[in-house]
Amino acid sequence: MSALKLISNRTSQQALSNSDYTWEYEYYEYGPVSFEGLKAHKYSIVIGFWVGLAVFVIFMFFVLTLLTKTGAPHQDNTEPSEKRFRMNSFVADFGRPLESERAFSCQVAEESRSLFHFCINEVEHLGKAKQNQRGPDLESNIHFQEASRNSGTLEEDLNCLTKFNIPNFVNTEQNSSLGEDDLLISEPPIILESKSAMQSSHRILD
Amino acid sequence: KNITDFSLNITDCNQVVVPEEVFFTVAAAGILENLLVLIAVIRNKNLHLPMYFFICSLAISDMLGSLYKTLENIFIILCKMGYLARRGDFEKKLDDAMDSMFILSLLGSIFSLLAIAADRYITIFYALRYHNIMTLRRALVILAIIWTFCAGSSIAIALFSYEAATVIPFTILFPLMMFFILCLYVHMFLLARSHAKKIASLPTSTVHQRTNMKGAITLTIFLGVFLCCWAPFVLHILLARFCPHNPYCACYMSIFHVNGTLIMCNAIINPMIFAFRSPELRSTFKKMFCCPR
Numbered sequence: 001m002s003a004l005k006l007i008s009n010r011t012s013q014q015a016l017s018n019s020d021y022t023w024e025y026e027y028y029e030y031g032p033v034s035f036e037g038l039k040a041h042k043y044s045i046v047i048g049f050w051v052g053l054a055v056f057v058i059f060m061f062f063v064l065t066l067l068t069k070t071g072a073p074h075q076d077n078t079e080p081s082e083k084r085f086r087m088n089s090f091v092a093d094f095g096r097p098l099e100s101e102r103a104f105s106c107q108v109a110e111e112s113r114s115l116f117h118f119c120i121n122e123v124e125h126l127g128k129a130k131q132n133q134r135g136p137d138l139e140s141n142i143h144f145q146e147a148s149r150n151s152g153t154l155e156e157d158l159n160c161l162t163k164f165n166i167p168n169f170v171n172t173e174q175n176s177s178l179g180e181d182d183l184l185i186s187e188p189p190i191i192l193e194s195k196s197a198m199q200s201s202h203r204i205l206d
Numbered sequence: 207k208n209i210t211d212f213s214l215n216i217t218d219c220n221q222v223v224v225p226e227e228v229f230f231t232v233a234a235a236g237i238l239e240n241l242l243v244l245i246a247v248i249r250n251k252n253l254h255l256p257m258y259f260f261i262c263s264l265a266i267s268d269m270l271g272s273l274y275k276t277l278e279n280i281f282i283i284l285c286k287m288g289y290l291a292r293r294g295d296f297e298k299k300l301d302d303a304m305d306s307m308f309i310l311s312l313l314g315s316i317f318s319l320l321a322i323a324a325d326r327y328i329t330i331f332y333a334l335r336y337h338n339i340m341t342l343r344r345a346l347v348i349l350a351i352i353w354t355f356c357a358g359s360s361i362a363i364a365l366f367s368y369e370a371a372t373v374i375p376f377t378i379l380f381p382l383m384m385f386f387i388l389c390l391y392v393h394m395f396l397l398a399r400s401h402a403k404k405i406a407s408l409p410t411s412t413v414h415q416r417t418n419m420k421g422a423i424t425l426t427i428f429l430g431v432f433l434c435c436w437a438p439f440v441l442h443i444l445l446a447r448f449c450p451h452n453p454y455c456a457c458y459m460s461i462f463h464v465n466g467t468l469i470m471c472n473a474i475i476n477p478m479i480f481a482f483r484s485p486e487l488r489s490t491f492k493k494m495f496c497c498p499r
Contacts, residue, residue, distance in 0.1 A: 042219055045458040049441060057430040060388075064422035067396060 219457040224467050229279055236272035236473035240265040243481045246490040253486060256345035257329075260321045261481050263349050267314030268473035274308040275470055306364035309376075312436065313356040315472075316383045319432065321348060322480065323390045330394050373447045380440050384433065391425050427479060435472030438465040 041047070243265040247253045281300070284290045290297055325345075329336050363376060398421060442458065442465055449455040481487055 040454070042453060042457045045445075045454045046461060049438070049458070053434060053437060057426060057433065060429065061422060061426040064392075064395065064425055065419060067392075067399060067422075 219453070219460045222461045222464055224463040226279065226283075229463075229467060229470075230276065232467055232470045232474065233272045233276040233279075236470050237269050237276070239474055239477050240269040240272075242491065242494075243477050243487070244269075246481075246487055246494065249494070250486070250490045253490065254342065256340045256342060257322075257325055258484075258487075259342075259345050259349060260318060260325055263352070264315065264318035264322065264476055264480060267311045267318055268476050270307055270314065271311035272470050272473045274304055274311060275466055277304055302364050306360040308360075309363050310356050310360035312439075313359055313379075314353065315432075315436070315476075316380065317352045317356060320383055320387055321352065323387045327390045327394060330397060373443055377440050377444050380436065384429065388429055391428070395421055395425055431472065431475050431479065435468045435475070439469055 244262055247258050247262050281290065281297075281304075285297075325340060328339055332339055438461075442462060445452075445455040445458055450459075
C-alpha cells in the first residue's frame with residue numbers, strides 16, 4: 001500500500017526526481033506502463049535512434065570526402081589577403097629546383113613529407129631573403145632576444161602547430177624529428193619572423 | 207497484489223544492467239588516462255600553450271564525468287549494503303551535488319571542444335596574428351569564464367532538474383554547439399583542401415587525394431565520437447521529461463546504464479583523439495614512464 005502511494009505521489013509531481021532513481025536503483029517508479037497493443041517493436045526508438053545516428057555520421061563522412069574530390073571554387077575569394085600573398089610567394093618560389101633543398105632533408109620518399117620539407121626550406125629562403133634586405137635593425141635584435149629566450153618554446157610551438165592535429169594530412173611522427181632538426185639549423189630571427197608564414201603554410205597544407 | 211501488477215507491466219522492458227566490474231573498469235581507465243594528460247601538460251614546460259590548456263580543460267571535464275559515475279555507483283552499493291539512509295537529507299544533498307557535477311562535466315566537455323575548435327580556427331585563418339590574439343593570459347581568462355558559466359548552469363540545472371525550462375535549453379544547446387563546431391571544422395577543412403589542390407596542381411608536386419581522405423576520416427571521428435557518446439543521454443533526458451509513460455520511451459530509457467557507460471567511454475576516447483596526437487605529449491609520456499625515478 002505504501003509503495004502504491006509512493007508511486008502515485010511521484011507521478012503526480014510530474015517530475016522525475018533523480019534522487020529516487022539513485023537510491024532505489026530502479027528507474028521505473030513512473031507508475032504503470034502498459035505494454036499491450038504495441039504496433040511497432042518495443043525497442044523501436046532505440047533502434048531508430050542508433051540507425052539514424054549511424055546514417056548521419058556516414059553521411060557526414062561522405063560529404064567530407066565528396067568535398068575532397070570536387071571543389072568549392074569561391075573559396076579562393078574569401079581568403080584574407082595576407083594568406084593569398086604568402087601563398088603566392090610560396091607558389092612563386094616553388095618553381096625553383098628542389099633537389100638542392102632535398103639535401104637538407106633525409107627522407108624524400110613520401111609526398112607529404114617532401115611537402116613539409118618544401119615548406120621548411122621555402123621559409124628558410126624567405127627568411128634569409130628578408131634578413132639580407134633588412135640588416136640588423138632593432139626589430140631583429142628584439143626578435144633575436146625573444147627567440148633566444150623562447151627558442152625551445154617556439155620550436156615546440158611551431159612543431160605543434162605545424163603538426164596540427166586536425167586534419168592530419170602531414171605524417172606527424174617522422175616530420176616531428178625532422179622538423180626540429182631543420183628548425184635548429186635555421187637561425188632564431190628567421191624562425192620568429194617567418195614563423196607566422198610557416199605556420200599558415202603548414203596549416204594550409206595540413 | 208497491486209505492486210506485482212505494476213512489476214509485471216514494467217518487466218516487459220527490463221532495465222539493461224551493466225555489470226559493475228565493467229562500469230568500474232571503464233570509469234577508472236577514463237580517470238587515469240585524463241589524469242596522465244594533466245600531469246604531462248603540467249610537467250612539461252613546452253606544453254604551456256593555449257592549445258594544450260584547452261585540451262587539459264577537456265581532460266578535466268572527462269575526469270569529472272567518470273568520477274561522477276564512479277561515485278554514484280559507490281553510493282548505490284553503500285545504499286544496498288545499508289550504510290547510507292535511502293531518503294536522508296544528507297544523501298539528497300549529496301545526490302544533488304553529484305548531479306551538478308555530471309552536468310558540469312557535460313557542459314565543460316562541450317565548451318572545451320568548442321574552445322579547441324575555435325583555437326584551431328584562429329590558428330588557420332588568423333595565422334599571422336595568432337600569438338597576439340590567443341595569448342596565454344587570454345586563454346586562461348577564457349577557460350575561467352567557461353568554467354564559471356558551466357558551474358553556475360550546472361548548479362541551476364541540478365536544483366531545477368527535469369523541469370521543462372531547464373531541459374529544453376539543455377537539449378537545444380547540445381545540437382547547436384555540435385553544429386557550430388562542425389561548421390568551424392568544415393571551413394578549416396575546405397581551406398586546407400583548396401590549398402592542397404593548389405600545391406597538387408604545381409608541376410613538381412606529387413600530392414595524393416589520400417591525404418585529404420585522412421582529414422575527412424579525422425573530422426568524422428572527432429564529431430562522430432562525441433555525438434555517439436553524448437546524444438543517447440541527451441535523448442534520454444528529453445524522453446524522461448516529455449513521455450515517461452509511453453512504452454516506447456520507457457524501453458529506450460531502460461538502457462540508461464549503457465548510455466552512462468558510453469559517456470565514460472567518451473572520456474577514454476577523447477584523450478586519444480586530441481591529446482595523444484601531439485608528438486610532444488607522447489614523448490613526455492614516454493619520459494614519464496621509461497625513465498626510472
